[in-house]
Each structure stands twice: as C-alpha cells, then as structure tokens.
Amino acid sequence: MVKMHMLLCVTFFILHLSSLMLVTSSPSSSLHYKSIFSFGDSLADTGNGPVIFERLSIFNPVTRHPYGSTFFGRPSGRDCDGRLIIDFIAENLGLPYVPATQAHNGSFHQGANFAVAAATTLDAEFYHERDIPGAPSKFPLNTSLEVQLAWFESMKPYLCPTERECKEFFASSLFFVGEFGVNDYHFSFQKKTVQEVRSFVPDIVATLSMAIERLITKHGVRSLVVPGVIPSGCSPPILTKFADDSPAAYDSKTGCLKAYNEVGMHHNSLLQAALSKLQAKHRNVRIIYADYFGPVMEMVQSPHKFGFEDVLSVCCGGPGRYMYNASVRCGDAAAITCVDPSARLYWAGVHLTEVANRYIASRWMGKINSLARPSSKGAK
Numbered sequence: 491m492v493k494m495h496m497l498l499c500v501t502f503f504i505l506h507l508s509s510l511m512l513v514t515s516s517p518s519s520s521l522h523y524k525s526i527f528s529f530g531d532s533l534a535d536t537g538n539g540p541v542i543f544e545r546l547s548i549f550n551p552v553t554r555h556p557y558g559s560t561f562f563g564r565p566s567g568r569d570c571d572g573r574l575i576i577d578f579i580a581e582n583l584g585l586p587y588v589p590a591t592q593a594h595n596g597s598f599h600q601g602a603n604f605a606v607a608a609a610t611t612l613d614a615e616f617y618h619e620r621d622i623p624g625a626p627s628k629f630p631l632n633t634s635l636e637v638q639l640a641w642f643e644s645m646k647p648y649l650c651p652t653e654r655e656c657k658e659f660f661a662s663s664l665f666f667v668g669e670f671g672v673n674d675y676h677f678s679f680q681k682k683t684v685q686e687v688r689s690f691v692p693d694i695v696a697t698l699s700m701a702i703e704r705l706i707t708k709h710g711v712r713s714l715v716v717p718g719v720i721p722s723g724c725s726p727p728i729l730t731k732f733a734d735d736s737p738a739a740y741d742s743k744t745g746c747l748k749a750y751n752e753v754g755m756h757h758n759s760l761l762q763a764a765l766s767k768l769q770a771k772h773r774n775v776r777i778i779y780a781d782y783f784g785p786v787m788e789m790v791q792s793p794h795k796f797g798f799e800d801v802l803s804v805c806c807g808g809p810g811r812y813m814y815n816a817s818v819r820c821g822d823a824a825a826i827t828c829v830d831p832s833a834r835l836y837w838a839g840v841h842l843t844e845v846a847n848r849y850i851a852s853r854w855m856g857k858i859n860s861l862a863r864p865s866s867k868g869a870k
Contacts (some may be wrong), residue, residue: 496542496624503616504710505743506535506805508579508651508678510625510674512572516680520612520780520818522662522729523526523583523662523663523713524577524585524600524659524663525577525587525599525601525602525659525662525663525664526580526585526588526663526664527584527588527601527603527604527637527660527663527664527665527667527668527702528588528601528602528603528604528605528636528665528668529574529604529638529642529643529666529667529670530604530605530609530666530667530668530670530717531605531607531610531670531672531673532576532601532605532606532608532609532841533569533577533605533672533720533840533841533842534574534605534666534668534669535567535568535590535591535606535607535609536566536568536572536574536576536577536587536588536593536603536605536673537567537568537592537593537594537603537741538567538590538591538592538593538603538605538606538607538633539567539568539569539606539607539608540552540553540567540593541554541567541590541592541593542592542606542631542633543631545781546721548629548631550607551819551820551821551838552565552567552568552569552821552824553565553609553821554565555821556584556687556806556817556819556821556827557569557570557571557820558570558572558829559571559572559842560572560831560832560843562842565771567590567593568845569662569837569838569839569841570841570842570843570845570847571608571806571831571837571844572831572839572843572844572847573847573848574847575847575851575854576588576605576666577847578848578851578852578855579848579854579855580601580745580849582595582805582851582855583599583664585601585844586600586601586602588602588603589601589602589603589765590603590605591603591604591605591641591724592644598645598648599649599650600848601663601724602642602645602830603824604638604642605638606633606638606731607634608631608633608673609634609635609638609670610633610634610635610670610673610677610732611634611635611636611670611673611674611694611697611698612635612674612690612697613632613634613636613637613692614631614632614634616693617678617803620678620681620682622677622678622680622681623677623679623680623681623730624680624743631719635667635670635697635698635701636672636697636701638725639701639704639705641794641868642805643709646709646778648835649810651783656709656710657709657710658710660709660710661710661712662709662784663711663712663713664713664714664858665705665711665714665715666714666715666716666717667698667701667702667705667714667715667716668698668716668718668780669718669719669720669782670694670698670718671698671718671719671754671757672720672722672840673716674690674694674720675690675719675722675753675757676727676728676840677730678690679722679728679731679750680731682811684752684753685768686754686816688752688753688756689758691756692760693759694757695752695761695764697758698716698761698764699764699765699767699768699810700813702714702716702765702768702777703768704773705736705818706768706775706846710774711775711816712774712776712838713775713778713816714747714776714777714778714780715734715778715781715858716765716777716779716780717779717780717781717844717852718754718758718762718780718781718782718783719748719754719757719762719763719782719783720754720782720783720786720840721746721751721754721783721786721787722750722751722754722840723741723745723746723747723748723749723751723752723754723837723838723865724745724747724751724752724786724787724790724801724802724838725810725840726802726803726804726807726813726839727814727816727840728747728750728840728842729743729746729747729802729811729812729814730810730811730812730814731747731816732747732750732810734747738850743791743847744787744790744791745802746790746802754783754824755783758781758783762779765777765779778854778857779850779857779860780854780857781854784853785849785853786835786842786846786849786850788789789801789835789846789849790802790835792833796835796845796846796849797832797833797845798833798834798835799830799833799837800828800833800834800835801834801835802836803833803834803836804834804836804837804838804839805827805828805834805836805837805838805843806821806826806827806828806831806837806838807819807820807823807826807838807839808822808824808825808826809826809847811825813826813828814839817852819860820837820839831843831844831845832845833843847856854861
C-alpha cells in the first residue's frame with residue numbers, strides 16, 4: 491500500500507512538472523513549422539516580380555542599386571533596402587528565406603513564395619471591365635490571388651506524392667495569404683472615387699475568404715496568417731497623387747489623408763469578421779489576422795519612439811514634397827537616396843524600410859507564437 495502511494499505521488503509529481511513545463515516554456519518552442527508558403531504582392535515578393543517582368547520586357551527598378559543595400563549588399567528582388575516581413579518571420583522560425591518560385595531552381599520542400607509585385611486580389615478582368623488603369627491593365631499581366639493559388643496547386647504533386655502525405659506536409663506548414671488589397675485599391679483610386687473604390691471591398695474580402703476556405707478544405711492547411719492592408723492615406727504615392735487643398739481632408743495629428751485610410755479600415759474590419767466566421771467553422775485550424783494598419787499608424791504617430799526623422803517621405807525617390815515622384819523612381823540615375831534608411835518609415839513608394847518591416851514582423855510573431863500549432867489529429 492505504501493509502495494502504491496509512493497508510485498501515485500511520483501506519477502502526480504511528473505504530471506505536475508510536465509504541466510509546468512508546458513506553461514513556462516517559450517511559445518516558439520511549441521512551434522515546429524517545417525515550411526512557409528506565401529501568396530501576395532510586392533510587400534511579400536522575394537524575387538518573382540523581376541523575373542516575370544523581364545519576360546514581358548517590363549523594367550523593374552528593384553533590380554538596381556540601392557535596393558538591398560542595407561542587408562543583402564545588392565538588389566535581391568525585394569522592394570526594400572533589406573529584408574521583408576516574411577524574411578524576418580522565416581529567420582525567427584529557423585527556416586530559410588522563402589524562395590521565389592520564378593527565381594529558384596532548387597527544392598521547395600521548406601517553402602515557396604508565389605507573391606508577385608503589382609498582384610491584385612481580384613483577376614485583371616475585373617479592372618479591364620471597369621477601365622481602371624494600373625498594373626493589371628497596363629500590360630498583359632495577371633498574377634492575382636487565383637493565379638497564385640493555381641501555381642501552388644500545380645506545384646503540389648512535386649511536394650508530396652499522395653493526398654495523405656500532402657495533408658500531413660501542409661499541416662506542418664505556415665501559410666501567408668497576403669497582403670492582398672493594396673494594389674486593388676491604389677489602381678482603382680486612379681480612375682474611381684473613394685466611395686466607388688470602397689464598394690469593391692466586399693468582393694475583395696470575399697475572394698480572400700474563398701481562397702482560405704480552399705486551402706483548408708482542399709489541401710489540409712492548418713495554420714494561416716492573413717494580413718490586413720496598410721493605411722493608404724499615409725503612403726507617399728497617395729499623399730502625392732491626391733494632395734488636397736482642404737485641411738479637413740488630413741488628419742491634423744499625422745498629416746495622413748483620412749478618406750483613403752478609411753477604405754483600409756473598412757477592408758480590415760470586414761476581413762476580420764470573415765476570418766472569425768472561418769475560424770468558427772474550422773476549429774482545428776489556426777487563422778491569424780496580422781495587423782499591418784496598426785503598427786504603421788503607431789510608427790506614424792510616434793516617430794521618435796522608433797528613431798524616425800521622417801515618416802511620410804520615402805528614403806529613395808525623386809524631387810517632391812514626400813520625395814516621391816512617379817517620373818523618378820528609386821534606382822533611376824536622377825533618384826535621391828537618404829543617408830540613413832533606418833531613420834525612415836518608407837523606402838520607396840508604399841514599401842517600408844527594413845527597420846519598419848522588422849518591427850511589424852515582431853508584432854506578427856507575437857501572435858504566431860501565442861498558441862501552439864494545432865494537432866493534426868483534430869481540434870484542440
């Protein structure tokens with residue numbers, strides 16, 4: 491009886507110790523993602539854009555100096571002076587940088603990046619029908635979310651030979667669906683009123699929702715990160731293109747255009763509601779909303795907290811109020827580059843500097859690490 495009592499005590503102690511270890515261990519120790527798959531636009535493109543554009547004889551400035559100068563020491567195919575958010579997340583998870591499918595000749599078993607600069611959520615036909623200028627209609631390029639999903643599905647047989655193996659493989663992978671939406675809105679702003687563009691938001695969010703549903707139900711994906719959109723009204727291209735003489739159009743504290751930011755807030759609100767519905771439907775799946783808008787606004791509102799000297803002007807661009815000029819792009823001979831990119835929020839156009847990407851990545855990693863990856867055997 492004494493022996494039995496001692497055995498029960500030892501067993502209880504082991505179980506109690508195990509529970510403490512689960513509680514006190516670092517969040518990242520419970521994550522064992524074997525690969526990252528990414529869909530999106532230039533905010534996530536690690537090299538697809540230059541390859542695709544070259545095939546169509548379209549010049550892409552990211553192939554020139556000073557792109558990549560902060561970290562890679564050369565242009566890396568990224569629209570940044572260094573690393574993107576997806577790069578920092580891969581580093582944090584102990585995985586290699588997610589290779590661009592159009593620029594990588596090796597294995598994609600540790601992940602693949604389908605993101606392409608200028609990609610839209612909706613197919614190019616949507617914009618052709620509405621006579622909206624911009625990347626989807628300026629040249630024969632359609633790299634929408636649907637197209638990128640088709641690329642992924644074409645690659646699938648090379649990643650895993652059977653459906654069972656694919657489900658096991660994708661269950662241990664982290665999928666990024668986006669950022670999508672910025673190009674849809676920015677291209678549309680060129681031709682449509684803000685209210686007309688706002689009416690596109692439900693279609694864009696519905697397309698994102700259907701893509702996520704497809705990844706879950708058709709391919710067995712169990713962990714997804716879905717970013718919202720940036721505050722467009724704070725971006726140099728929008729501030730330059732749609733400068734308003736009325737002080738009422740601007741946020742007096744930030745200098746951002748309020749109407750364009752409101753479209754982004756509407757998108758993010760509908761997106762979060764859609765993700766909540768998907769999460770309720772698929773309880774054994776982790777769907778993480780990744781906030782782009784909040785961290786960027788935080789940096790805009792408190793620049794000195796982040797060591798920024800200027801949060802509305804680009805580091806690399808042409809002459810103009812925000813150092814943004816559509817005729818003089820970063821990489822052009824006439825372009826001007828700031829002395830210290832780490833003192834700026836924006837690198838070129840809507841694209842952020844490496845230091846800004848690092849901060850946003852740290853915010854997203856907090857959410858990724860907040861819960862253990864769901865068991866492939868069922869709901870938690």
